[in-house]
Amino acid sequence: MNATIIDAINDALHAEMRNDDRTLVFGQDVAESGGVFRATDGLLAEFGSDRVLDTPLSEIAIVGSAVGLATHGFRPIAEIQFSGFLPPAFDQLVTNASRIRWRTRGELTAPMVVRTPYGAGVRALEHHSESLEGAYGHVPGLTVAIPSTPHDAKGMLISAIRDPDPVLFMEPKHVYRSLREDIPEGDYTEPLGEAAVRQEGDDVTVVSWGAMMHKTLEAVDNLDGVDAEVIDLRTISPLDRETITESVRKTGRCVVVHEAAKTGGFAGELIATINDEVLLYLEAPIERVTGFDIPVPLLSMEDYYVPHPPRIEEAITKTVSY
Amino acid sequence: MNATIIDAINDALHAEMRNDDRTLVFGQDVAESGGVFRATDGLLAEFGSDRVLDTPLSEIAIVGSAVGLATHGFRPIAEIQFSGFLPPAFDQLVTNASRIRWRTRGELTAPMVVRTPYGAGVRALEHHSESLEGAYGHVPGLTVAIPSTPHDAKGMLISAIRDPDPVLFMEPKHVYRSLREDIPEGDYTEPLGEAAVRQEGDDVTVVSWGAMMHKTLEAVDNLDGVDAEVIDLRTISPLDRETITESVRKTGRCVVVHEAAKTGGFAGELIATINDEVLLYLEAPIERVTGFDIPVPLLSMEDYYVPHPPRIEEAITKTVSY
Amino acid sequence: MDDSPRTVPPAAADIGVDPLSQGDLEIETYRVVRSDGSFDAERVPDLDDEDFRDLYRWMLLQRIYDERATKLQRRGRLGTIASGHGQEASIIGSGYALSRDDWIFPYGREAGALLLHGLSMRDLLLYWRGIEDASRMEGANVFGMAISIGSHIPLATGKAWGLELDGEDAIAFANLGDGATSTGAFHEGLNFAGVLGVPAVFFCQNNQYAISLPFDEQTNAETVAQKALAYGVDGIRVDGNDVLAVYNAVSTARERALEGTPVLVEAVTYRRSAHTTSDDPTRYRSGDEVDEWEERDPLARYRAFLERTGRWGAIDEDAIREEVESEFDEAVDAADAVEERGIEELFAYLHEEMPPELERQLEELRDLLEERPDMYEFIEQRPKG
Amino acid sequence: MDDSPRTVPPAAADIGVDPLSQGDLEIETYRVVRSDGSFDAERVPDLDDEDFRDLYRWMLLQRIYDERATKLQRRGRLGTIASGHGQEASIIGSGYALSRDDWIFPYGREAGALLLHGLSMRDLLLYWRGIEDASRMEGANVFGMAISIGSHIPLATGKAWGLELDGEDAIAFANLGDGATSTGAFHEGLNFAGVLGVPAVFFCQNNQYAISLPFDEQTNAETVAQKALAYGVDGIRVDGNDVLAVYNAVSTARERALEGTPVLVEAVTYRRSAHTTSDDPTRYRSGDEVDEWEERDPLARYRAFLERTGRWGAIDEDAIREEVESEFDEAVDAADAVEERGIEELFAYLHEEMPPELERQLEELRDLLEERPDMYEFIEQRPKG
Numbered sequence A, B: 001m002n003a004t005i006i007d008a009i010n011d012a013l014h015a016e017m018r019n020d021d022r023t024l025v026f027g028q029d030v031a032e033s034g035g036v037f038r039a040t041d042g043l044l045a046e047f048g049s050d051r052v053l054d055t056p057l058s059e060i061a062i063v064g065s066a067v068g069l070a071t072h073g074f075r076p077i078a079e080i081q082f083s084g085f086l087p088p089a090f091d092q093l094v095t096n097a098s099r100i101r102w103r104t105r106g107e108l109t110a111p112m113v114v115r116t117p118y119g120a121g122v123r124a125l126e127h128h129s130e131s132l133e134g135a136y137g138h139v140p141g142l143t144v145a146i147p148s149t150p151h152d153a154k155g156m157l158i159s160a161i162r163d164p165d166p167v168l169f170m171e172p173k174h175v176y177r178s179l180r181e182d183i184p185e186g187d188y189t190e191p192l193g194e195a196a197v198r199q200e201g202d203d204v205t206v207v208s209w210g211a212m213m214h215k216t217l218e219a220v221d222n223l224d225g226v227d228a229e230v231i232d233l234r235t236i237s238p239l240d241r242e243t244i245t246e247s248v249r250k251t252g253r254c255v256v257v258h259e260a261a262k263t264g265g266f267a268g269e270l271i272a273t274i275n276d277e278v279l280l281y282l283e284a285p286i287e288r289v290t291g292f293d294i295p296v297p298l299l300s301m302e303d304y305y306v307p308h309p310p311r312i313e314e315a316i317t318k319t320v321s322y
Numbered sequence C, D: 001m002d003d004s005p006r007t008v009p010p011a012a013a014d015i016g017v018d019p020l021s022q023g024d025l026e027i028e029t030y031r032v033v034r035s036d037g038s039f040d041a042e043r044v045p046d047l048d049d050e051d052f053r054d055l056y057r058w059m060l061l062q063r064i065y066d067e068r069a070t071k072l073q074r075r076g077r078l079g080t081i082a083s084g085h086g087q088e089a090s091i092i093g094s095g096y097a098l099s100r101d102d103w104i105f106p107y108g109r110e111a112g113a114l115l116l117h118g119l120s121m122r123d124l125l126l127y128w129r130g131i132e133d134a135s136r137m138e139g140a141n142v143f144g145m146a147i148s149i150g151s152h153i154p155l156a157t158g159k160a161w162g163l164e165l166d167g168e169d170a171i172a173f174a175n176l177g178d179g180a181t182s183t184g185a186f187h188e189g190l191n192f193a194g195v196l197g198v199p200a201v202f203f204c205q206n207n208q209y210a211i212s213l214p215f216d217e218q219t220n221a222e223t224v225a226q227k228a229l230a231y232g233v234d235g236i237r238v239d240g241n242d243v244l245a246v247y248n249a250v251s252t253a254r255e256r257a258l259e260g261t262p263v264l265v266e267a268v269t270y271r272r273s274a275h276t277t278s279d280d281p282t283r284y285r286s287g288d289e290v291d292e293w294e295e296r297d298p299l300a301r302y303r304a305f306l307e308r309t310g311r312w313g314a315i316d317e318d319a320i321r322e323e324v325e326s327e328f329d330e331a332v333d334a335a336d337a338v339e340e341r342g343i344e345e346l347f348a349y350l351h352e353e354m355p356p357e358l359e360r361q362l363e364e365l366r367d368l369l370e371e372r373p374d375m376y377e378f379i380e381q382r383p384k385g
């Protein structure tokens, strides 16, 4: 089937709801209206109101009740309408979801997914464009997954739903509908915790995820004479350190591209990992191309904030010619 | 005056409450009982119930109303009783406190302080020992300060109160009472955004903050024949990149010690910074000594979690002998 | 220890436990003008004819503003916007009851109230064009728009606290929807306001929906007003399509607030448009329902009142309409005339003093732009909004 | 645009806006046994003599447990603990009304209810000794202790939802204090429970304090029970020092919950001890107040009831006391006998499958420990707790 990311997510939800009748989908506007991005369209009609529900405007209750349900043997798939509205539920992620298994020595577990569209670029209102994956990736016990393609969106979402532990599934809404590819019908999984090499190359490793993946590919495409290896991180935590360090061992150079603000962003962890394991292979400082250390501007200027291919090109060129 | 960190904080609050009658202190149990750690002891008696208040058990309201008050020209100094109870207010930090100035182009500002004791080691209950400074340091517009000595506690807190923008002031409760030093009477400030070199040395730079600072000094003391430069970061954000890179340029080696979990912790940012600016001076990979990627265990095992001097010694030795 | 009951005997019926249920509550919905324009004479507020006319004018302005802004949005000249269509009486009735010294915390649909409060229409348009400068809300006691639903409520409590401490004769006035009442921020903000006894009014336009969620799934409480009881503050339920009733309700609430009792006001109304310009309401509600509420149109009702009381004759609706239309035209022109901002804007205003790292980031961007001056042309060239 | 009112005329008194105030509410506090032991015969629950005895036994157990645990803590053999002293009737009356199939969400003071629910005393002591294994709550339908106040309430809603979906004849029962009612988590959890109509009972022991904060500064609401109205759920206010009243109230609440109406129960009681073993209550409350509540002792009141109804004769208090004391002794011995955990424990149980990075961290620690086997001796040598 030829699918966008939104189609793929919708398809994954349908597939897993069919497979496992302990799955439930809920969140704001996910049932009657099919979700503000239509990610959950059709679920209510097929699975009924016991399994597909609209919730009140209560992010704490959405995440918290998902934990409660999950400990009861359900597989809740909750939606937070925009990642900018996840902070109200941060405490439930830190205090409950991520550590129910730990707190009860495995007696209770939270196999749950919190889906949320993240990132800028759709000209939405304030607080609709945040990228805080770095902060969430720092919470022990929480898996943070970010697909960048329709194929991965479906396969990783199915993995997330089947995962025995909680997964925060961040969806790059900027590319929700702008890419299409053929994806398999029925169910298949893409593993969490494994990065994907999108393009092999010898000169420089470029690591990215989510919507920035595509800006990165565009930048790499624009650059003549640079043989870049492009890695799609796909999972922030647990981090696939091997794929990154293997690549840098080969290329000796690296650029990390993310949309979140620079300071304290997840690029730091990647650079630290490279430093840990392959420092001596480095032929140049690792470059970071990131959002600036500011909130995402309102729509008239948000695109200045988002890493733009020329900025990535510049960083790659700088690294390669170091 | 010879003071512990708690004394110093209490003294700073008294001093600034006297200096500026727009300051207000509030939070859970700060007034009548003087705070669970006695940090606010005596304030109610001196400044009265208009300026020193106990609040309901409402972290969202504590931080949110501080923003409202601050925009009205007050200087609220709010206490969150333990940093493990800051996540419920994370949204107010991200959505309001950190960006009121930005959102209103300087028309409204939030000169406010949120004080909170953080870190493990006092054998408290679950959720009382968290170190999430890395996550908070990733929020643009939020200053995150962490003193490690009585002198700095007082001087930095006075700076924080006078700061025109919001400051999250994280206090290393493990050393609240275990250190004493002479500190000046009356008011003085220590700047935010500037690291301090605690000990000069040529062989290796060891960066730390908060309670880990003292474990680091202990470790350095235990090591014969290593001439370590010890840096107290003091402010997570904005980061004093210069002091760090200057030092590493000299020593060529670095160890970062923090209590927070490793993955996504603030050591990543420091390593990235060093990589940016002084990569070629590095003679060994930078070592991280951190909490493990798990929640802080309950009291019977919490000390296994916390970086212990032998672990720091080991890392320094490894770096130096690389 | 194992002798504890595994199953529990049912409680006998006659043990006399009589839970408090919402059925025990009687909550009146305050009204002045009935849908046919007849009214309760005692309740008509003591206003000048000019005020009566103004109320109509402002409601009409709200309606025209919403229509025109929606059209602008469709033409790609504004971003997503949220219309107040159907809620004019709530918006204007409340706004008219405020003093300019009061602080309004807006949440998006209350254009007319903000303009009435001194905000320029140009700035309001600029805001919806996604230009931060407009959030400066120059010349008006208006906070930034609370796009994160409910997040402003504790701020309003804090602001009211500040007003109280300074002995000012003004209140903090938070606008919110029915959806906002389900947030933790609402709860903590109202509860703390109740404890502090600060001059805050929380004005909830219960327009029956939060995007697609009908009010009866937002909460099992039958009214928003009764939520006041949870905080020991006062609650008022008012017909939100009756501009005089809303005016009276908010005036009363404002006075109580100034006396130390915060008030939660529920204005019962209806969102007749889509949630925003990105929403398609036919997916989740019936046309019949919308039609029903069209019959309760707040402008028509108020006009019937004005007619019955002989005030309509002096009102020239066409003239008002023309005046408002040209005001809108001028505002659009003024908005269009605002100069493009430079990238410096992006880096300013977050801190009083820009930290070195942020300066470095700005520098880098400047350098790159010098090399590639056309790098962001695509942004400058595209439609506004 | 500048002609809008800068000051607002006061609302006339006779416009008929009559806000809903909590003064309008009448909230009964349900009681069975008066402080002198006299009682309302109709309300006495239909229980066996053995049950009446058991209720006393469990209250006494709660009291002895608290005393002994506090002593253990003082001797450095437990961590910080929170006593239920003074709240025995609330704790036991509620616990006794539950089925073992119900799920209890504890918050710290309800030792007796948990033991009654099947938890072993050894495990409870281990928990307060800071040993995670005990949070497994083996053999009992008990969640982890909600140390982060209020954080468990949405979990209880979710659990109740699950019970409902599976058609189980059991409820989720959340214990909480008056302080917890001010959290956003409380609000969102109760509101959502109300919307879902799930079998959840939220049992608030209003012990008049949250650490140092008296209830009348926690909220301006006069009761916790009235907060139920905000969610359209039922509210019950009960004398929390009357074990039979609490039993009846919770039995009734449980039934309603099973029928689809969640209930918020407020048990009015008093925390007679310090907040925890780290607290000094003389800083913030008077001895008189404490004395007053001592006179309302729940055990004494229940004993007076038992005496009046001729049941006391068959109860051998000394025997119970002895039995409980030795149960406690055994539990301490059993706790002491639990083997030290290895550092592996630290790394297990966070994930079903340990991620490579965490394995690496464990490996590193193991290596270091091989080199420096005495590195953590100080931990193993110090007091337990």
Ligand SMILES: Cc1ncc(C[n+]2csc(CCOP(=O)(O)OP(=O)(O)O)c2C)c(N)n1
Binding pocket: A028, A057, A059, A081, A085, A088, C109, C147, C148, C149, C150, C176, C177, C178, C179, C180, C181, C207, C209, C210, C211, C271, C275
């Ligand atoms: C915290 C938060 N969660 C979700 C959203 C997405 N959202 C925007 S408006 C809205 C519904 C708001 O409903 P209501 O409060 O009734 O106001 P109305 O739009 O009906 O006027 C939602 C869910 C948001 N903006 N903020």
Ligand SMILES: Cc1ncc(C[n+]2csc(CCOP(=O)(O)OP(=O)(O)O)c2C)c(N)n1
Binding pocket: B028, B057, B059, B081, B085, B088, D109, D147, D148, D149, D150, D176, D177, D178, D179, D180, D181, D207, D209, D210, D211, D271, D275
């Ligand atoms: C979210 C949160 N904030 C603050 C605290 C610190 N704290 C521990 S107990 C307590 C008071 C709790 O009061 P209440 O809910 O009435 O329960 P009680 O202790 O009186 O039984 C506070 C403030 C906490 N544990 N969690």
Ligand SMILES: [Mg+2]
Binding pocket: C177, C178, C179, C205, C206, C207, C208, C209, C210, C211
């Ligand atoms: Mg609404």
Ligand SMILES: [Mg+2]
Binding pocket: D177, D178, D179, D205, D206, D207, D208, D209, D210, D211
């Ligand atoms: Mg209490």
